[in-house]
Amino acid sequence: MHSEARAPLWLKLLAYGGLAFLHFPIVVIALYAFNTEESAYSFPLQGFTLDWFAAAFGRDDVLAAIWLSVKVAAVATLASLLLGTMAAAALYRRRFWGKEALTLMLILPIALPGIITGIALLSAFKLLAWEPSFWTIAIGHATFCVVVVYNNVIARFRRSSHSLVEASMDLGADGFTTFRHVVLPQLATALLAGGLLAFALSFDEIIVTTFTAGHERTLPIWLLNQLGRPRDVPITNVVALTVMLITMVPVIAAWKLTQGTEAVAGSGK
Template sequence: MRSDKNSHAPFALKVAAAAGLLFMHLPILLIFVYAFTTEDKSYQWPPPGLTLKWFGVTWNRPDVWESLALSVKVASISTLVAMILGTLCAAAVSRSQFFGRETISLLVILPIALPGIITGIALRSAFNLADIPFSMWTIVLGHATFCVVVVYNNAVARFRRTSRSLIEASMDLGANGFQTFRHVILPNLATALLAGGMLAFALSFDEVIVTTFTAGQQATLPIWMLEELVRPRQRPVTNVVAMVVVLVTFLPILLAYYLTRDGDQVAGQGK
């Protein structure tokens, strides 16, 4: 009897899957093509010619570097905040029994379930009421609200798969709370936190809607791209920057996938 692993999908299903993948990814491939076009004001197909000059133009644009630096800074700080708060929330929810635990878990997850425009309007209203000037730090606070969720989801899943007996054995052998965290809990959480942190960085790096409502005069890289499309000067430059955004967000997501795809087999073993 043939096992499920050796069975083949129907041809129609393969065609449908290929069509779906093309529908999702062909526009991204077009961005890559238009980054090399010789036409600087409009999109033509096929491109009238191919050139590498736009990479040099992009390299010499100071506004691109400023926006890129701001995006990296905001994403890094937001990820750090999310990793700390997400891990603490996950530890409290998974390792403690208290009234309203499921409600707190729902409230932690809620920001990523809400439309970004709702989160953006709410944060902007709160900053206005508190008379907080819009700056890089308001962007960080806005991004941290949804970055916490991805870290929390990864950490709480790993906490629940980690045997409580490991912590009890550590305590029985004389380890204090910090030693138990360092030598038992942290090794078991390492890949989950790393994956959650990379996903949070990717989400923050390309966020547009929440950034629009929480930024002042600052422009992150996605906001810069949006403004360039509204008033185009050198459209291939925008496509070159889009390539960078795709690569910067794709690589952490891919690595996070490879770190967590076998998590059920390595739970509690400090992968």
């Protein structure tokens, strides 16, 4: 048996140092969300309190921003699940002229810088004479959320055995019955993981939202506006910590759902 090569110590130190550098600002925000000091970031922390959480979630503007972000993320996720699944089903086994270009168009929104996507969406909405609103935000978010659903579903399709579908049809099942009892159970965890990732992406998106929101204020936009209000720093820290926790949960859940699924769906065994 071959022994696994171990990474040298300096490489491990660099890796852990990079992780610490990336997560240090998050730790600072989390710590100061519980600080008793009101005005600014004093060091060391003056004490521990939960009063800022009660103050933050007692404000109507915070609750309205959270609720708007949840609604936008829910609509964007539902649209992404529908469009991403349909696109994956249409493309994974078909060969036709322009397939590669169509696939590139599907994944391009998440690869482009957010400012490019935002400007393009704003221009399209202006041409259609659509005023920025809840629906323009949701449509904008769906353009990049559909990519994560598509990637998850098409990966599961490629690991699934099409002979199961053929066997179902040979036994007399129609297309809907085959999809419901054969295809959908194989896609269940991929759809759930893709939906969770899409929700997390939409919930904390700010660049595309800035161009499509108009007068609407999602939670990330609320946080951006708070940067010019130093007296609200503790409230801002609490809301920022809330955003991180809300987005972290679906990301971890999606990672857990996709672990060890390579040999589960349609392996033919």
